[in-house]
Amino acid sequence: MPDTPTACLALADGTVFYGRGFGASGVAEAELCFNTAMTGYQEIMTDPSYAGQVVTFTFPHIGNTGTTPEDDETGDPVAAGMIVKWDPTEPSNWRATRDLEGWLASAGRIGMGGVDTRRLTRAIRQQGAPHVALAHDPDGDFDIEALVARARAFRGLEGMDLAGQVTCAQSYRWDQTKWAWPDGFGTQNAPRHKVVAIDFGAKRNILRSLASVGCDVTVLPATATAEDVKALSPDGVFLSNGPGDPAATGEYAVPMIREMVDSGLPVFGICLGHQMLAMAMGARTVKMNHGHHGANHPVQRRADGKVEITSMNHGFTVDAQSLPEGVEETHVSLFDGSNCGIRLSGRPVFSVQYHPEASPGPHDSAYLFDDFSAAMTARTS
DSSP states (O other), X not given: OOSSOOEEEEETTSOEEEEEEEESXXXXXXXXXXXXXXXXXXXXXXXXXXXXXXXXXXXXXXSTTOBXXXXXXXXXXXXXXXXXXXXXXXXXXXXXXXXXXXXXHHTTOEXXXXXXXXXXXXXXXXXXXXXXXXXXXXXXXXXXXXXXXXXXXOOOSTXXXXXXXXXXXXXXXXXXXXXXXXXXXXXXXXXXXXXXXXXXXXXXXXXXXXXXXXXXXXXXXXXXXXXXXXXXXXXXXXXXXXXXXXXXXXXXXXXXXXXHHHTTOOEEEETHHHHHHHHHTTXXXXXXXEEEEEEEEEEEETTTOOEEEEEEXXXXXXXXXXXXXXXXXXXXXTTTOOEEEEEETTSSEEEESSBTTOTTSOSTTTHHHHHHHHHHHHHHO
16 A cells, blocks of 8 residues: 555445555445456446446456456446455556556546455455445545545435446347457357347347347347337347346336236346346345355256356345245355246246356356247247
8 A cells, every 4th residue: 555545445334445546536436345256357347237336356466457348348337446455567468458547547437456355345244235435536635524424325226226327328239249269259140039138237248148149139228118129029038137226127127027028938137137037027136235246156056956157246136935936946046045047937938147148257157048049949930
């Protein structure tokens, strides 16, 4: 930590951490969470599911690989800020086009280094995800009392519809496929299925995964109605990941989802899409103490006991006890037993809590995109 701290993290309980600021100057109020992934900091910062949150990285070496536009999951960083143990280093990767500090600064996002992230992570686990104010001032001039007050004034994620803030402004087509050596991204030129993807905060690599299994994808905003979807005559409907409280977004999205399920179309949901699909079936969601954020979460598939290592990012969860008859729990977390997947019995309708597109994270669950493709093939054949 520098002799004169240039960054400050104030928690709503009055606890204060000091460190070295990097990236943009200013103040951001948010919920604080920790992520245990060892790779993929750029993908994490640009994941729309992190809207309204500051991310503490438990892996100490952040910045090593720099940044590249190819790894952005959306146009700019969405997370409010990042906290790391060591100051970011100069990038050492042939794909890097910019260093982490400059990338954050250009996007107006605050970074803070020189923090005991182990202590911070323990506090989050023990007390729950706190509300914080993260400040960066190159002169080290901080009004601690005012920062604590700003942290306490942050309303929190419960009851917040953040999907409406990160969704696309208008519909668009997507045909880019996943990155592969040595050619990079490809193009889906011979699609077999027409898919409508509802954008609650969709990551680009999820859309690429859909295109890679033969989907011609049309992306619609979070506020799309059942009529908007039906007008495109899709073979299937995809419900994306996203931030905020599913109950808040569900006020307008759940009726549309319920009508899509009733139509008989295959429906596949991820993360927020999973939670709202469960709500459309009659289940409820609850806020977790500190959520699941990382690329090393073991999930067990109930059908055969197989364990998948998955990438997760969620602060709310489906209450498995509230699942109605006819809705099967397909996956569970081996960390805490929380629900990680559902399927509507006898229907091509399913969803998972984790992120099977592996950006960042392992590829154990990529088969789910093939399952969605197979469900559409079975319905149209």
